[in-house]
Amino acid sequence: MNKLIFGCGYLGSRVARRWRDAGSAVHVVTRSADRAAEFATQGYQPIVADVNANVNEASSLVDLPTADTVLVAIGYDRSERHTIGQVYVDGLRHILAALPAATGRVITISSTGVYGQTDAQWVDETTPCSPTRAGGVACLAAERVLAAHAFFPRSVILRLAGIYGPGRVPYLARLEAGEPIPAVAEGLVNLIHVDDAVTAILAAAAATNLPATYCVSDGNPTERSAYYAEVARLIGAPPPRFVAPDADLHAVERATSSKRVRNTRLLANLSLQLAYPTYREGLAAILADR
Numbered sequence: 487m488n489k490l491i492f493g494c495g496y497l498g499s500r501v502a503r504r505w506r507d508a509g510s511a512v513h514v515v516t517r518s519a520d521r522a523a524e525f526a527t528q529g530y531q532p533i534v535a536d537v538n539a540n541v542n543e544a545s546s547l548v549d550l551p552t553a554d555t556v557l558v559a560i561g562y563d564r565s566e567r568h569t570i571g572q573v574y575v576d577g578l579r580h581i582l583a584a585l586p587a588a589t590g591r592v593i594t595i596s597s598t599g600v601y602g603q604t605d606a607q608w609v610d611e612t613t614p615c616s617p618t619r620a621g622g623v624a625c626l627a628a629e630r631v632l633a634a635h636a637f638f639p640r641s642v643i644l645r646l647a648g649i650y651g652p653g654r655v656p657y658l659a660r661l662e663a664g665e666p667i668p669a670v671a672e673g674l675v676n677l678i679h680v681d682d683a684v685t686a687i688l689a690a691a692a693a694t695n696l697p698a699t700y701c702v703s704d705g706n707p708t709e710r711s712a713y714y715a716e717v718a719r720l721i722g723a724p725p726p727r728f729v730a731p732d733a734d735l736h737a738v739e740r741a742t743s744s745k746r747v748r749n750t751r752l753l754a755n756l757s758l759q760l761a762y763p764t765y766r767e768g769l770a771a772i773l774a775d776r
């Protein structure tokens with residue numbers, strides 16, 4: 487079975503490993519020749535291409551393999567010369583245009599940032615989307631690109647909450663040093679452990695009820711201050727202290743959003759059992775060996 491991944495980073499690389507270990511041929515797209523060589527040593531079939539090049543350009547996506555499952559999990563690099571809208575929206579449009587007509591399942595990673603609620607209300611897949619941040623706006627626009635495409639009837643949209651996991655616990659070094667962290671203490675955060683996010687993607691690849699949209703969250707939102715307090719407790723550091731982030735920091739934008747993301751449809755329709763149902767179990771596993 488052929489798998490094709492756009493965005494083989496923190497999340498995508500874990501999905502690639504699971505598919506490879508299950509015996510699938512895994513094709514991964516990267517802009518970097520060095521990364522392509524590294525992927526080849528790991529047993530993947532690399533493709534050097536740029537999703538932000540137009541499909542008619544020589545350097546763009548050409549001769550893509552026909553895959554039974556395509557995962558679009560491209561992250562946004564803030565040093566990127568393209569805007570987040572160009573990467574998420576135009577990038578997905580270019581991918582869809584370049585995929586062979588016989589492509590099977592298309593899974594695209596979106597974000598719970600498509601919800602712009604600030605009043606701590608519960609949201610789910612039926613809640614109207616009204617994003618206020620650039621990332622949420624771009625994710626919703628990308629969803630609409632897929633919804634208008636011929637591949638949509640066999641597609642899955644996964645709206646991921648904040649991903650955390652090994653190597654991805656913000657401000658860990660500052661907490662260890664007892665230094666204040668530049669974050670807003672108030673507000674709710676919705677989270678999903680990376681391993682549970684991978685499980686959700688694998689389940690989406692096997693789902694039969696299509697098309698579908700799922701909120702991928704542990705369903706247990708918490709106050710931001712409580713999350714960092716638990717990190718500090720687990721590493722034996724003093725309770726966290728917070729200082730106002732710089733006005734241009736992304737943390738300021740995140741702090742304006744306050745919502746509670748349900749995962750009822752995810753658990754019921756995909757028969758998922760989360761390994762880390764709250765951030766407490768997830769952080770305990772991540773920080774156990776520190």
